[in-house]
């Protein structure tokens with residue numbers, strides 16, 4: 001297996017492949033090199049919101065993850081990037097980074113930039129498919145000179161380059177143009193293609209037509225000539241334009257992932273649609289004869305539709321990691337500050353920590369967990385066992401860098417039968433979290449964490465639970481409350497909330513939270529419910545940030561275990 005490594009010695013930099021120096025870092029500009037040195041330092045005071053271990057470019061705008069893949073020993077991530085501005089605009093490119101562990105990344109040349117009539121304005125989102133013979137190809141949306149959305153093909157210039165730096169656009173592009181009845185601005189974001197039992201390739205394109213959001217299906221024998229199937233693979237009247245659809249199999253009885261072409265009784269299928277501003281999904285069966293996706297239940301257009309993440313999280317995309325037999329999900333996390341702030345910061349947008357995903361045992365929903373390589377950044381572990389949190393108590397978790405941390409906590413609720421009664425059928429969980437915020441005392445809850453908090457708690461982001469008794473079952477609510485996250489104004493401080501599908505009689509109420517300066521990613525119920533938030537504390541930055549566990553319910557809860565780590569800085573671009 002090829003192993004390459006970027007080495008920085010003094011001010012010189014070179015690329016080693018299998019221990020042999022093959023290239024000076026001339027693919028990094030002088031500014032990149034200077035920037036790299038800067039990145040070795042801790043987050044500068046004037047940039048308190050840059051992250052330490054989340055993926056982001058050195059500067060300017062980032063949005064959707066594109067074409068993630070594992071190829072010949074290297075993980076690749078392409079992403080939507082405006083190289084000219086901290087805001088979105090024309091001229092979007094596929095920026096490109098590579099990694100050996102999904103956590104430390106180095107930047108490569110842009111893979112696709114607008115240059116041809118079929119992508120004259122922008123190179124928008126798309127996916128990679130690895131064709132038989134280990135041949136990766138990109139399908140992406142070009143915004144052509146008339147601002148129409150068309151689908152294009154690109155292939156590596158040199159497949160033996162382990163970093164796949166140069167990509168060549170197919171001269172016969174575009175391969176697909178908006179079909180009859182579909183507007184030129186509603187036809188984009190090809191998925192990874194899959195091969196049917198008959199050997200033909202299939203791909204879906206996101207669209208909106210006749211008041212239905214949809215995944216338009218195309219088929220091809222040779223990956224170049226594509227024919228639209230008579231019906232979409234799936235369409236839903238309760239949705240708007242589908243951006244970045246994703247369609248993939250998940251094992252029924254295993255957390256392992258499978259290749260996108262697998263379609264047999266050992267898997268179910270997931271259809272994900274990004275319907276601005278959220279990523280929704282449904283689980284179901286893929287009928288390969290009829291070319292139909294048959295969900296267990298349709299989208300309803302209500303708060304009960306399943307979301308990948310119930311906070312700020314969009315345009316997610318998965319890939320099958322053949323190195324470790326898992327399916328990994330990437331997603332864009334937007335800013336919650338203003339465009340003026342972004343221009344001042346000089347950047348906008350992060351990628352969430354890549355998550356391994358699988359189907360829960362009941363087969364109803366996805367489970368997500370940060371890739372285990374993230375644990376290599378953990379340092380300085382502190383732990384607490386069997387600590388009772390009385391009603392009204394706040395307890396500081398000290399000994400870690402609270403602005404850059406990873407926390408796993410399990411709560412035990414000894415008197416469940418005393419929980420308040422709640423009928424969930426018609427209740428929007430986000431609304432309950434907002435109305436019954438962390439200052440409103442219940443019985444079981446609110447209890448949880450106060451992240452990126454000042455010592456006096458004037459700034460704090462509360463990630464908390466409430467547990468209710470329903471008819472013959474218990475209901476666990478998880479909230480991420482941003483309203484006290486910053487003394488600054490002009491920020492989106494929306495409260496997020498969702499139910500967690502666990503039975504607290506059978507398992508503890510668990511939370512894992514990743515804190516990284518301006519992002520808080522939380523995983524409730526061992527990854528069954530995820531909520532990501534962006535926050536910009538004014539005072540609780542760097543060493544001034546603190547972390548607390550709290551309980552504002554009248555019933556006491558026990559921290560059965562708490563493990564917290566400082567997180568080291570990753571090398572990111």
Ligand code: DQQ
Nearest residue numbers: 064080124125243244315
């Ligand atoms: N972002 C891309 C589009 C996609 C949207 C443009 C989703 O291809 O539909 O940057 O965030």
